[in-house]
Amino acid sequence: MTNKIKDILKTHKYLLLSFFLPVLLLEGIAIAEKIQPFGSESFLIVDALHQYLPFFADYQEKLKSMDSMFYSFHAGLGYNFLGLWAYYLASPLNLVIALVSKSMLTMILSHLYVLKIALCCFTAAFYFRKRRGKDEISIVAFGMAYGLCSYMVGYSWNIMWMEVMMMLPLILYGIDKLIKEHDGRLYCFALFISLWCNFYMSYMTCLFLILWYLLYSHKNVKEFFTNGFRFAGYSLLSGVMAAVVLLPAYLGIMQTSSAKLQFPKELWYGTFGNLFSRHFLGTTPLTMAVDDSKINLYCGILTLLMAGFYLAVREIRLIDKIRRLLLLVFLFFSFNMPVLGYVWHGFHDQYGIPNRFAFLYIFALLAMAYEGYCVLVRGKRKVSLWIYFAVILCGILIGITMKTSTVKLEMKTVYATVAAIAVYMICFALYQKKIFRKKIFTTLICFLFIVETAAMAVMGFQKNGTVDTDSYFQDTKAITEVKKEYQKNVEIRMELISGRMLDESIWHTLNGMTLFGSTAQGNVVDMMDQLGFYTGVNEYLYEGATPFTNNLMSMKYQIYRPYDTKYTEFSLKESVGNVTVYKNPYRTALAYTMDDLVQTWDYEDYNPFYVQNDLATSAFDVDELFHMVKTAKPQLNDCKITSDNGDGEYVFENTSARPDNMVFTIRSTKTRQLYIHFDGSQVENTVIEKNGEQVLTGRLDSQIIYLGNVQKGDEIRIKMQLKQDNEMSGVVRLTAAELDEEVMEELAQRMQENAWKLTSAKGNHLSGTIHAQEDQMLFFSIPYDKGWTVKIDGKKVKTKALGKAFLTVKVPEGKHKVSLTYVSSGFKEGAILSVAGFVIIILIMLFSQRKKKAAVKEI
Structure with a gap:
């Protein structure tokens, strides 16, 4: 056993190093940044803190309590948990959270980052080893260039994406085996895992795979088509195997706001220089940006030199160079063309995380660069002279970048890039002068490459920042x-x-x-x-x-x-x-019977007090719940009103941003419960004062605000600071209303009389009783979803959506038992397809094994 371990370590030492070296580096960063357990900090920044961590907490509770995976009431009044799980949580690696307490969750996820990034380095190194045919230091260097590129570092907080990046090298090696050996099993399983773990990023991978296959070096036209059928078949099979995740995920995502198609109208984002400058040494990794033209591209300066070298050497066929170049150019254009970017992002806007598919370009560039490196180490010393072509090409690209960049270019990144090129060139010169032997030369440039990418990763994580768990939890x-x-x-x-x-x-x-x-x-x-x-x-x-x-x-x-x-x-x-x-x-109560008149509810008015009045009246037959309070025109400072509709809506233009650009004043003429609501996309900050004392401040627009029990003579001031940007104009709509307390008491009484009595709640199943005074509508404060099955007295009834949003059913007069069961839409069909997919792949594997045995017998 000991000898076997020694043999594995000796045979695969560099492949293993490609995993353990990043682990040591990243754990070192964790120690320096005082990440738990070495302090109280966490890598969970941006949405990893605000979204993903809470979802992990809900998932952890379900795993520990063995609760239903279909539905959760822990957010949004209830939501399709399986759909969310498929989007954020599906990776098998995430199951580790079931083994720890909730207090350790932030720590575990921070170190899961480390594991996933190291595995990206490992799978990339595996791919490069297969291309090189040897276990050597270069696979460590190029593997780390992928796993520690600025994309991985900057977007590492999107922990649910990492498996897709991890699987990409295995998928591409699987394509090699599919084409060269007619064996599609690795390709099928790797793509299946990618699709299972994150269907959204895998969609981008699938688009890339089509391009990769079309531009692959096929032997002849016949091979192109026969392998094409295999490629399509195994691709479809991997999707069928993952259908139990893909179908619920797809049906869930189609109900979101972002599912609406709206192609961008712009032709270009920016310039070549704006994009290419993101390759430079010393560029700060991007964690998020409103500007969709921003991008993370850095993956090493040696990568650029070896890519240029690949284009220069005669040992590589011209047609292969053209194919690789076409792929990279198309991807590069996609970064700068809004329409192509929209397609790459699944016909969705990018919402603060631009160019999410850049990892595909980075790996394609690294694969091309590594082919160039392989030619360098296989060839004679004189082959290395082509590096001067690469240096000239890089010099031209740097010059064009400086000339065309329309954003402020940090000169330190230009100097650092040029310095790195110079260092590599010194190594090449010493090799060409026969001062270095080839092994020393290749080891040295790979070592420098590792140091370069490691240093950039350290800088990147420092720039990313951390969060203090003590302050949040x-x-x-x-x-x-x-x-x-x-x-x-x-x-x-x-x-x-x-x-x-x-x-x-x-x-x-x-x-x-x-x-x-x-x-x-x-x-x-x-x-x-x-x-x-x-x-x-x-x-x-x-x-x-x-x-x-x-x-x-x-x-x-x-x-x-x-x-x-x-x-x-x-x-x-x-x-x-x-x-x-x-x-x-x-x-x-969770549900109430409502008058059928509620179906005429006008919920599209811009005034939420009118919307609530109409719902209360139509559903429960009460008088007006909110009475509008007249507000005077605002006082203005560096701002003018260009239009006034007489109902609290003002079109304005401002010349600067001041804390009191607009000041609304409400003087109460009686004691009452007062509410306000205002919309203002151009409002930067709001301060609300009561009798001169500040009571609220911050982002207060687009929501109803309760101002308390206001006494007669009280003065309310709403001070708005407007944005100072390219627009310097906009609309503010403010409404004030008082609650009629007598009507509210009557409304509450009627709601209680119409309340559904919950008798049982287990996982995705609810049951209760209702006593309807007449044929009515039973309203549930649960989002409408086709996954709900509702039965009244054991008989299935049709569900409807009130206001397109809430679950309702019609209930006849009398006392009834009403039960609800939720199963995510698409789950049953997806499960059947997945079982069929696994049966097919097992049969393929058995047939392949039998074929091999028959071939051996013939020999």
Whole structure:
């Protein structure tokens, strides 16, 4: 056994080094950056903190409790968990979270980054070893150039993508085996794993594979077509094998806001120089950017030299050079052409993470560069003279970059790049002068290449920054105690009045309303906006609630922390540690019967108070719930109003950004519960003062704001600072309203009389009873989804969407048992296809094995 291990270490030492060296480097960075357990910091930056970590927490709870994987009530009033799992959590490596406590989750995910990046280095090194045919130091250098490129470092917080980058080299080697040996098994399994782990990024890989195959060096036309059928067949088979994940994921993503097709109109983003400068040594990795022309391209300066060398040497056929160059040029154009970028991103906008498919270009460039390197080490010393062509080419490209770049170019990156080229050239010169033997020369340039990429990775992670877990999760213990005490079933919902993370309520696995994620249903986002909650393209937050919407959504408790200054209509319950619990004064339920007139509800008015009034009246037959309060025109500073519709909507132009560009004043003529709502995309910051004292500040637009029980004579001032940008104009629409407390009491009473009584809640199954006074509509504060099956007294009934967003069914007069069961759309069909796919691949493998045995017998 010991001898076998020694043989493996000797035969595969560089391949193993390509994994363990990045692990040591990244763990060293973790120690330096005080990443847990070496401190309190975490690599979980940007959306890894605000989205992915909370989703992992929900997943962890499901794994430990063996709860249904189909549905979760821990976000968005309920969501298709399987669809979200397929988008964010499907990697088998993520199962490690079931082995640790929640307090260790941030630490485990930070080091899972390390593991996944190291595996990317390893699989790339494996590919290069197969191309080289030898286990040597060059596979370590080029493998690390892939795994530690600026794309990987800058976008590493997108932990759910890493398996796709990890599988790409194996997929491409699988294509080699498919074409050269007619064996598609590795290709099929590698692509299956990629599709399973993240279908979205794998879509980009699939587009790339089509280009890779079309530009592959085929022996003849017949081989092109026969191998083409194999390529298509195994590609389809890998998709069929992953169908149990792909179908639910696809059907889920088609319900999001981003599923709407809207091709960009611009022809170009920027210039060649803007893009190519991102290859330079010393460029800061990009973690996110609103500008879709931004990109991460750095993958080593030796890569550029060897790619130029590849184009120069005579040992490589011209047609092969043209094929590789065509692929790279097309990808490069795709970075700068909005329409092509839109297609590459699955007909979606890029939403702050531009050019996500750049890893494909980087690997294609590295593969080309490594072919050049192989020619260098196989050839005679004089072959190395072609490096001067590469240097001249790099010099020309650097010159063009400096000439055409329209963004500020950091000269230190130019100097660093030129210096790196000079260092490599010294090595080449010493080799050409016969001062270095070939082995010393190749070892030296690979060593320098490793040092270069490692240094850039260290710099990149330092620039990325970290998050202090102590500051974000200090209340976790207290909130967990609150949850255990008060969250008895799915009908009892509770929310943080404000979160340190956007999805913090999901982190605590509260039955909440907040959801920020790519799988958020577009119709629900739109409805929450109409009701007065804060929304974004793929988010709706618990910001903008009123007594009516709290009852409607069964919001029973609110959790406050010392820094929270928002007013609440709830009553104080108790304090636990550093948090305070407030309770809804009204009884709530998950579902209510409503008058059939609710089907005529006008939910498309821009005024959320009108929307709520119309819903309350049509559903529960009460008088006007909110009465509009007239507001005076705002005071202006460096701003002028160009249009006024007389109903609180103002078109403006501003000349600067001041804290008091627009100031609205409301003087209360009586004691009342006062609310405001305003829309203003050009509002940078808002300050709300009550009798001269600041009560709220920050991003307050596009949500209903409760101003408390305002006394007669109180003065409310809403001060808006406008943006100073290219537009310097926009629209502000402000509405104020008072709650009719008598109508609210009557409304709450009627809602309670019409409440559905929950009797059982297990995983993806709910049941309860309802007593309808007449034939009515039964409304559930659950997002409408075709995956729900509703039965009344054991008989399946048709479900409908109220306002395109909420689940409803018609219920006849009398007392009834109503049960609901959820199974993600596409799961059953996908499971059948996956089983069929695995049966087919097993039969193929058995047939192949039998064929090999028959061939051996013949010999």
